[in-house]
Amino acid sequence: MLYKELKDSIKALGFPSIEDFVHYIGVTPSDILEWEEKDDVPYIVSLIIHLLKGDKDLPNNKTLDNLVEECLPLAQLLEEASSFPHKLEEMFLLQKELNDSTNGKNWELGINKYGKEINWLRCIHMEVAELIDSTPWKHWKNINAESDMNNIHVELVDIWHFLMSYILQETNVPKAVSLVNTHCIYEALEEIDPKAMVKEAEKLSYISLAIETGNMPTFSGVERFIDQFFRCCKISGLSFTWLQKLYIGKNCLNKFRQDHGYKEGTYIKVWNNDEDNVVMVSILDKMENVSFDELYSKLEESYPA
The missing domain is CATH 1.10.260 (434 Repressor (Amino-terminal Domain))
Structure with a gap:
């Protein structure tokens, strides 16, 4: 005026x-x-x-309009965040169900039903290595290659499987949801810096090794893990919403693998020249709302005879 x-x-x-x-x-x-x-x-x-x-x-008022426009993404994020506790509970319950099925009851004690030791910390450490291998980190090979962001997101979901299992080993589902919930509200970056991504991913390995060697108390290690994991997601451009969608997909694929001879070594991992992870993500892309049962049926349809 x-x-x-x-x-x-x-x-x-x-x-x-x-x-x-x-x-x-x-x-x-x-x-x-x-x-x-x-x-x-x-x-x-x-x-x-x-x-x-x-x-x-x-x-x-132009200034007010600009302010409202800037706040809209945050408002949408906060609206989405109201569903996060439910989504987290669903994921932790699915993870527990998968572990019960794969490893047997009382897997939380660190031994599976075949008497083999379970080491979630080592699992995380190894998945981090696979994530890093999806970037052109080698100074002697393919130095101008692009990072495989789709696979990096899948590797983050694999890490999330093992991290959730580790959290459940140390606590229970309600406590796990409470520990994780406040870390889920973040805006994933659109511009990805591969070097920064690798450095942040390596910190997950450092935490694993620090707990494994007794240089970090277990419970404070859990909190550090959670914080660092979602920092990795943010830097890698992986939103919590897509993380949850991918998790349901990968959890379903893991169940599918187990049902089709993964442990026995008879499972076919490459489907018509594509790895099963790639097939699963392509199916997810076409699904607005993820349904475990519907996805399982679509995997059945796509699996080679």
Whole structure:
């Protein structure tokens, strides 16, 4: 609103003078002088004028419009975040169910049903290595290659499987959801720096080794793991929503593998020249809402005879 428009509006509202209006809204005469000098009235004053007039439409303001536009992504993220505890609970329950099925009851004690030791920390360490191998980190080979971001996201989901298992080994589902929930609210980066991504991923290995060697207490290690994992997701451009979708997909694929001879060595991992991970992601891309049972059926349809 321009200063002249303010003066005209004040008269129309019945204020004897601009001083009376100033007193009414609680600003100082020096503020009025500044408005007159700049020929610009603050938006909040324009809003008061409109409210006093009884106008239904609010005054236009470019600054406010820009502010609202900037806040929209955050508002959408916060709206999505309201569903995060439910999604986390679903993932932890699915992970427990998969571990019960694959490793047998009481796998939390560190031994599977075949008497073999379970080492989630080593699993995480090895998956980090696979993630790093999806980037052109080697100084002697393919130095100009692009990072395989699709596979990096799949490797992060694999790490998430093992990290959830480790968390469940140390606590229970409600506590696990409580520990993780506040870390899920973040905006994934659009521009990815492969070097930074590798460095952040390596920190997951450092935490694994620190706990394994007794140089970090287990519970503080769990908290460090969670924080660092979601930092890796953010830097890698993997949103929590897509992480959850990929997790359901990979969990379903893991169940599918077990049902089709993975442990016995009879499972076929390459389907018509594509690895099963690639097939699973391509199916997920076409699914708006992920259903474990529907995805399992689609995998059955795609699996080589």
